[in-house]
Amino acid sequence: MYLLVASLLRVQVASIVILSMVTFSYQNPAEALFQGAGRIALYNNLFVNTEGVGRAINIMPHEGRRPETVDIFHNTVVASDLGIGIWDTRPEDRQWVAANAVFARRPIHGGMRAWNITGKLADAEKYLNAPLARIGVLDLYPRSGRLEVADIPIGALIEYEDADKDFNGWARWAGFVGAYTGSGENPGWQLGIARWPSPGGRPSPRPDSAR
Numbered sequence: 001m002y003l004l005v006a007s008l009l010r011v012q013v014a015s016i017v018i019l020s021m022v023t024f025s026y027q028n029p030a031e032a033l034f035q036g037a038g039r040i041a042l043y044n045n046l047f048v049n050t051e052g053v054g055r056a057i058n059i060m061p062h063e064g065r066r067p068e069t070v071d072i073f074h075n076t077v078v079a080s081d082l083g084i085g086i087w088d089t090r091p092e093d094r095q096w097v098a099a100n101a102v103f104a105r106r107p108i109h110g111g112m113r114a115w116n117i118t119g120k121l122a123d124a125e126k127y128l129n130a131p132l133a134r135i136g137v138l139d140l141y142p143r144s145g146r147l148e149v150a151d152i153p154i155g156a157l158i159e160y161e162d163a164d165k166d167f168n169g170w171a172r173w174a175g176f177v178g179a180y181t182g183s184g185e186n187p188g189w190q191l192g193i194a195r196w197p198s199p200g201g202r203p204s205p206r207p208d209s210a211r
Contacts (some may be wrong), residue, residue, distance in 0.1 A: 025045065028052070039068045040069075043157070054117040056079040059084075072084055073096070074099050074101075098116065126143070142176075152176075
């Protein structure tokens, strides 16, 4: 089974720019959930692939084009094999992997890394509410106090469109790793095989109880 619920997935073929944010990708036993080359920005996404090949994000050469400028940040990744992989790059190109929460046998391969929280697949349950549950119960929201890194600068990762918002569409606070800002009970959308529940692809404003 493979599920992709997207608020924005933009591909600009001429210059090979892929801008992907606010997607929920779930289970593809045959290949990685996201594969790409060229210039890529991938942020504010949720990935779960614990079946078959168990790979989430694979950035590698394709049809003669290598990975170029690659920015992968503020994603939450749960995979049985590979979390984030960047392969066969050139020294002059930047590949930046930052502020992700990644739980897999091989959490991250390649790229310059900062502020990530990583672990094995089994470790995901220590950090996320219900990361190994079936769809409908699956909950990738952080457990209280578990996905925070004090030294993430609030403005370090917001040069892209809506990068200052989290998966739920709310303004980011300094210090949170992964696709969500906040911890405890998720006040936003319950992950499922459905599109965003509100017009415009965004949930209702964050309640005060989520602060």
